Amino acid sequence: MSKLPNLAVVGATGAVGTVMLEILTSRKNVWGEIRLIASPRSAGKRLSVRGEQVEVVALSTDAFEGIDVAMFDVPDEISAAWAPVAAEAGAIVVDNSGAFRMDPDVPLVVPEINPEQTRNRNRGIIANANCTTLAMIVAVAPLHREYGLKELVLASYQAVSGAGQAGVDALHDQLTRVAGDRALGSRTGNVRNAVGDDLGPFPAPVALNVIPWAGSLKDGGWSSEELKMRNESRKILGLPDLKVSATCVRVPVSRGHSISVHAVFGSEVDAEGAREVLRGAPGVILVDDPANGEFPMPIDAVGTDPSWIGRLRRSLDDPRALDFFVTGDNLRKGAALNTAQIAELIAAEFVPATR
């Protein structure tokens, strides 16, 4: 196996797919052919990747002929139906959806944390974690290795692009209706009236508001997004008994998910030691100088690869606990970048070890 592997990007026209094409263009090229796949609606469209115009083909069994690695950036149900088809056709699938993440025969991989798991390919599928978990877990993992993680209490500040392009459109449509009206928010109902009935993918107006809800309703009042943070953190870190409580909240931010983290460890921690651990950690940038206005924020983290971490403090009432704030680009590390990193680990298997 010394030829460059052929790659398929399924969902190339979507929010994640669009960022994927940017990433494939800017990272070291390790691919032979790059084939772009989407729904029949998009077939024939031409998109730019690696500086070339490539025609989109419709998703079909034939579309995977000759493909070595297939990235899936499509809704859950499309992945559920088609990822096994691609695997059957001989491709190694890296899936961005929620369809396979908790499947015991599918590894959940974050290359900075558990790259060795890419070898567990019982089903020929490797899953990518959800965007909120990803932003947080790359910062938590090195601290876990140092201090032994016992518990996470998480509150998220999730950008509207987590709900795809439709979320971004909804926020901006709403902002044009409320911007500049200083009286808004001063009496009940005004923001709802100003925004009107077109809420896009959200259960309430998101402009001038925060919505403590993301995903679907599960047992005990939990949202699917909150359970993902718990279950995926446990699987990625290999800590099946990790205590996790998460509250997921949508905020009027276009791109960049943030998480307020309270992490309790098995041994005493100190803030400067934790900062030192983070300074050396892969995929993390420490931005922690509040006196000079430096803390992680969506407007700065957007378009960058690492998770930004700052506001690091040792809890005043528990010498084993750290509080900090993390922001990551939900479309890069939270989706396309992590998928690309996993795919590159697989591509390396195609190259003779001596190179």
Next chain:
Amino acid sequence: MSKLPNLAVVGATGAVGTVMLEILTSRKNVWGEIRLIASPRSAGKRLSVRGEQVEVVALSTDAFEGIDVAMFDVPDEISAAWAPVAAEAGAIVVDNSGAFRMDPDVPLVVPEINPEQTRNRNRGIIANANCTTLAMIVAVAPLHREYGLKELVLASYQAVSGAGQAGVDALHDQLTRVAGDRALGSRTGNVRNAVGDDLGPFPAPVALNVIPWAGSLKDGGWSSEELKMRNESRKILGLPDLKVSATCVRVPVSRGHSISVHAVFGSEVDAEGAREVLRGAPGVILVDDPANGEFPMPIDAVGTDPSWIGRLRRSLDDPRALDFFVTGDNLRKGAALNTAQIAELIAAEFVPATR
């Protein structure tokens, strides 16, 4: 003492003062004269309260002549200098600033929780808690009485009006510059460029962003706002050893502070029992039906008196912990309303017990 007491509102022209005049107009009238006081800049201005036009007078020692109760809705340093002057002149002061909250000779009162503390008037001053603590504590206190609170992990979503009218102006100025531009947030720096240098009272743009910072820098990297949540919660609940970790974050919301709460108790809790406790609790409204899109949100809580609480869940990994979300109007219960309620407790002392 059977005459109606005379009231002074110091800072009547500010964000809190303006809401105070609305509240004094709509609640049961228990006051004789209402005198409006502000800086010399505002002297001579006429403001409406109880349907009457009242002329604003400049703050001075003489301004407190004949006043029984003086509300202070002014910056910390003005309260620090002038509340003792008003007390010396014979008025009972109810102060909204941070100047006296942690003074051991000044009670910190939330009428739903510790109304008896209004009698501890060694200095003639009663303090009002800060807005973020207030929204959360009225929901936490009845749960504490039922289950015995041990620990709070808090993450806030604070509205820009917490920084006064200047905060509201800054947000809307910025929103008019970014609204509708869907490309914003897709590359680094764009929101900063679009917003420009005029950040108002905040250390970064707040439109399309969240800023994990409120207040000033204290030891260990904590912000003053985070320490207030810890210290004021302990004092109000009378729990000097309560474990509290708070992360305070500013969000692009005009009015309404929200808090994600993880509360650990001394005994086992159950979600339905906790809901029952909250249904009967004063100053609280339970809004907890996510299947029907009902959860606490700023756009709904604004202009209302109670703290809205919802998203109540028992932690999956700790039978003694509850997770929930709270939203309160930072200018009503978070400031003016709580002050008015305290002042009314004092006014009742002026009325013969038989009435």
